[in-house]
Amino acid sequence: MYIRNGELVIISGVKKYLKKNIFRSMKFRIIMLVALAGIVPVLIMRGVFLNSYEKCAVRVRTAEIQNQCTILSNQLSSSGYLTGDISEVMRTELVQLSNIYSGRVMVIDGAFKIQEDTYDMDKGKTIVSGNVIRCFQDKGTSEYNRKNRYIEVTAPIIGKDDAVVGVLLVSAPTDSVLDSLEILRNKADVVALATILVIMMIAVLAGIAMLKPFRCITESISAVTEGYDDNYLHENTYTETIELSEAFNKMSGRMKTLDDSKNEFVSNVSHELKTPLTSMKVLADSLLLQEDAPVELYKEFMGDMSEEIERENKIINDLLSLVKMDKTANNANTMNIKSENMNELVEKILKRLRPIAATRNIELVYESIRPVTAEVDEMKISLAISNLVENAIKYNKDNGWVHVTLNADHKNCYIEVADSGIGIPAEAQEHIFERFYRVDKSHSREIGGTGLGLAIARSAVVMHRGAIKVFSQPSEGTTFTVRIPLNYVS
Ligand SMILES: Nc1ncnc2c1ncn2[C@@H]1O[C@H](COP(=O)(O)OP(=O)(O)OP(=O)(O)O)[C@@H](O)[C@H]1O
Numbered sequence: 001m002y003i004r005n006g007e008l009v010i011i012s013g014v015k016k017y018l019k020k021n022i023f024r025s026m027k028f029r030i031i032m033l034v035a036l037a038g039i040v041p042v043l044i045m046r047g048v049f050l051n052s053y054e055k056c057a058v059r060v061r062t063a064e065i066q067n068q069c070t071i072l073s074n075q076l077s078s079s080g081y082l083t084g085d086i087s088e089v090m091r092t093e094l095v096q097l098s099n100i101y102s103g104r105v106m107v108i109d110g111a112f113k114i115q116e117d118t119y120d121m122d123k124g125k126t127i128v129s130g131n132v133i134r135c136f137q138d139k140g141t142s143e144y145n146r147k148n149r150y151i152e153v154t155a156p157i158i159g160k161d162d163a164v165v166g167v168l169l170v171s172a173p174t175d176s177v178l179d180s181l182e183i184l185r186n187k188a189d190v191v192a193l194a195t196i197l198v199i200m201m202i203a204v205l206a207g208i209a210m211l212k213p214f215r216c217i218t219e220s221i222s223a224v225t226e227g228y229d230d231n232y233l234h235e236n237t238y239t240e241t242i243e244l245s246e247a248f249n250k251m252s253g254r255m256k257t258l259d260d261s262k263n264e265f266v267s268n269v270s271h272e273l274k275t276p277l278t279s280m281k282v283l284a285d286s287l288l289l290q291e292d293a294p295v296e297l298y299k300e301f302m303g304d305m306s307e308e309i310e311r312e313n314k315i316i317n318d319l320l321s322l323v324k325m326d327k328t329a330n331n332a333n334t335m336n337i338k339s340e341n342m343n344e345l346v347e348k349i350l351k352r353l354r355p356i357a358a359t360r361n362i363e364l365v366y367e368s369i370r371p372v373t374a375e376v377d378e379m380k381i382s383l384a385i386s387n388l389v390e391n392a393i394k395y396n397k398d399n400g401w402v403h404v405t406l407n408a409d410h411k412n413c414y415i416e417v418a419d420s421g422i423g424i425p426a427e428a429q430e431h432i433f434e435r436f437y438r439v440d441k442s443h444s445r446e447i448g449g450t451g452l453g454l455a456i457a458r459s460a461v462v463m464h465r466g467a468i469k470v471f472s473q474p475s476e477g478t479t480f481t482v483r484i485p486l487n488y489v490s
Pocket residue numbers: 318387391392395419421422423424432437438439440444448449450451452453454455478
């Protein structure tokens with residue numbers, strides 16, 4: 001947060017986070033999940049509990065009224081009701097029942113006429129209700145009218161020959177049940193609310209605790225983006241964080257390796273570029289120091305300087321080739337792919353290198369097993385093959401041999417460069433494709449190499465989705481095999 005023009009401005013990132021990202025936040029989702037998992041059962045339980053209570057209370061009240069009804073109907077049967085007269089005692093009993101339940105009690109005769117009504121409203125009137133008819137037909141009924149909040153109970157009044165001669169009808173309001181229910185509902189609401197609050201607090205704490213390892217991971221990643229160090233993650237809380245930590249450590253290690261190799265490359269480049277310059281400076285200084293240096297000495301030193309310039313030039317050209325390859329590797333469109341006659345291409349390279357081989361009496365043999373046409377970038381593949389053949393000549397013995405073979409099957413083209421040279425020790429074989437790597441630095445210096453040739457060759461082959469391999473026996477010879485797909489796959 002910061003103050004601008006006297007108003008409090010929330011940094012846009014925070015605002016955006018609150019507006020957009022809150023629903024995507026894992027913490028928010030965990031809190032919601034835990035809260036839902038806790039709140040929904042609480043609400044369901046509250047509903048079930050209140051509903052059961054209501055049903056239970058109504059059932060008990062109905063049973064009570066039914067009992068009272070049965071007793072009264074029996075009393076009515078044995079009293080004067082059968083003769084159509086209700087005694088005063090019975091009338092008092094009916095009023096008492098009506099008072100107990102704050103309800104209405106009616107006595108209905110066989111002609112559906114209301115003989116007695118404790119409300120004194122409908123006496124003498126005819127009543128035709130479903131419950132009364134059913135009671136005449138069968139036995140007593142009971143019904144809870146939830147909407148109008150009352151219980152209606154009927155009980156038959158049995159005559160002499162066991163026939164139903166009348167019905168006792170009681171309508172009792174359930175206000176007291178509902179009042180208790182209301183009190184209970186209020187209490188249940190308070191309990192549910194308190195439980196929900198506790199659940200929400202647990203959800204928030206669980207969300208924070210569960211995501212703590214992820215926050216640590218984020219902090220470590222942020223630390224890495226600010227600059228690599230030996231920042232390794234060890235978040236062992238969950239399987240997921242262990243996997244994430246391992247993946248991050250691997251990535252971090254790879255980045256470190258890349259960084260190291262970049263630094264090494266830069267220092268190698270500087271060193272390699274400086275060496276010829278230092279030689280030239282030494283040569284020039286020693287000439288300058290001599291007052292009357294003979295012309296022959298000038299010529300000799302100038303010749304040496306020219307060689308150093310050539311060497312510097314070669315290093316720069318090789319580096320430019322590598323940079324170009326790296327660029328091409330990241331962008332396949334810069335590949336200049338054409339269908340090339342590989343036999344002609346190899347022959348052209350060998351023709352150029354034959355005079356060099358001849359200076360050391362090295363036999364350069366070319367064997368073409370079949371005509372091969374492949375989709376390649378001629379410049380890059382030529383660079384790769386000529387580097388291999390140059391090496392085979394350079395690291396050979398005088399009077400040795402170099403065999404170049406070209407072959408193909410239905411999918412790939414195979415180029416093999418074998419020599420009778422000094423060979424490469426097993427431990428060095430895995431490094432020879434690295435930039436500036438040379439097996440024997442002092443020997444290579446004599447021969448004149450910078451250690452970029454094989455790196456260039458490998459880049460060129462890999463860019464064609466091919467492969468390059470080396471087989472070598474020290475002091476017996478070396479064989480490089482190159483496989484390139486006949487059809488270029490971008
Ligand atoms: N055919 C071979 N026989 C023996 N050693 C080899 C052969 N080819 C490569 N090497 C070894 O591998 C190293 C790397 O080769 P690479 O072609 O990359 O570099 P270089 O020949 O030294 O220099 P550059 O090719 O850049 O002029 C060489 O210095 C050499 O020690």
